[in-house]
Amino acid sequence: MVQKPENTLNDLDAKTWVKATKSWFIVNPRSRSREQLGHPAKFPEELVKRFVTYFTKKDGWVFDPFAGVASTLIACREAGRNAVGIELNKEFVTIGTKALVDVDGSGNQTLIQGDANNARELIKEHFNDHLPSFDYVITSPPYWNMLRKSRGGNESVHKQRHENGLKQYYSNSENDLGNIENYEEYIDRVAEILNRLKDLLSEKAYLTVIVQNMRDVDGILKPIAWDLARELSKVYDLRQEMIWCQDNKKLGCWGYPTTYVSNVHHHYCIILQKRDDE
Numbered sequence: 604m605v606q607k608p609e610n611t612l613n614d615l616d617a618k619t620w621v622k623a624t625k626s627w628f629i630v631n632p633r634s635r636s637r638e639q640l641g642h643p644a645k646f647p648e649e650l651v652k653r654f655v656t657y658f659t660k661k662d663g664w665v666f667d668p669f670a671g672v673a674s675t676l677i678a679c680r681e682a683g684r685n686a687v688g689i690e691l692n693k694e695f696v697t698i699g700t701k702a703l704v705d706v707d708g709s710g711n712q713t714l715i716q717g718d719a720n721n722a723r724e725l726i727k728e729h730f731n732d733h734l735p736s737f738d739y740v741i742t743s744p745p746y747w748n749m750l751r752k753s754r755g756g757n758e759s760v761h762k763q764r765h766e767n768g769l770k771q772y773y774s775n776s777e778n779d780l781g782n783i784e785n786y787e788e789y790i791d792r793v794a795e796i797l798n799r800l801k802d803l804l805s806e807k808a809y810l811t812v813i814v815q816n817m818r819d820v821d822g823i824l825k826p827i828a829w830d831l832a833r834e835l836s837k838v839y840d841l842r843q844e845m846i847w848c849q850d851n852k853k854l855g856c857w858g859y860p861t862t863y864v865s866n867v868h869h870h871y872c873i874i875l876q877k878r879d880d881e
């Protein structure tokens with residue numbers, strides 16, 4: 604009898620595995636709590652769950668260096684994965700830590716306040732010198748300094764958040780990657796942080812970086828996803844991109860009746876893998 608090969612990646616059956624490999628999918632975020640709305644760019648827990656159940660087994664270790672209000676950690680708790688997140692802004696750490704308390708699930712999830720540039724030191728300090736080996740990274744960095752720029756008309760999210768008294772950007776810290784003015788410097792600094800995580804990862808670990816290409820105020824597209832993929836592929840093997848679509852977002856009337864301006868309702872999920880040691 605031919606032996607079935609062992610599933611070394613996840614706990615999925617063959618049918619679920621194959622379904623999960625389709626290169627685009629729709630996830631419409633569940634509604635956020637009032638506290639979570641305090642973060643201007645949270646990603647949905649359902650999205651993270653989809654990826655962590657594909658790229659890890661139960662009790663695996665997941666890392667998110669730009670953890671915001673702990674969406675990755677919440678999803679990991681629900682999915683029974685251990686997780687560590689780092690977030691620069693104390694306010695978001697407080698919101699995320701509180702939200703985590705009410706989540707049913709299992710595993711050990713920790714949100715650490717600090718700069719992702721110091722990820723190794725922060726994690727080491729938290730775990731009393733014992734560094735977990737991470738099986739997977741899922742994260743979404745700031746999309747350059749786009750939160751600071753209002754690019755739509757009256758209906759823009761930026762203006763609506765302003766009117767509702769909600770935060771429109773992350774922080775004023777000079778370590779906040781969302782405050783870097785120069786685009787090339789932004790790409791370099793995000794890539795440097797993510798490339799340095801290589802040593803924290805277990806053999807053949809995967810990474811998923813969720814990001815959007817963004818139209819600047821002058822109408823020129825900044826291809827953040829493609830530029831990051833190029834920089835990260837200097838250290839990791841670039842495996843694929845997946846497209847996360849939302850189909851419940853309101854259409855904005857941006858360029859009518861003179862100019863083509865797209866309603867961007869998709870994000871790139873760049874999939875990379877730790878390269879075998881050369």
Ligand SMILES: C[S@@+](CC[C@H](N)C(=O)[O-])C[C@H]1O[C@@H](n2cnc3c(N)ncnc32)[C@H](O)[C@@H]1O
Nearest residue numbers: 645646669671672674691718719745773779780
């Ligand atoms: C796109 S958001 C991530 C949101 C997160 N996925 C969530 O669902 O809550 C990017 C986050 O990176 C944080 N950030 C910016 N620079 C950072 C740095 N140097 N170290 C750690 N976090 C940083 C921002 O405060 C922001 O919360």
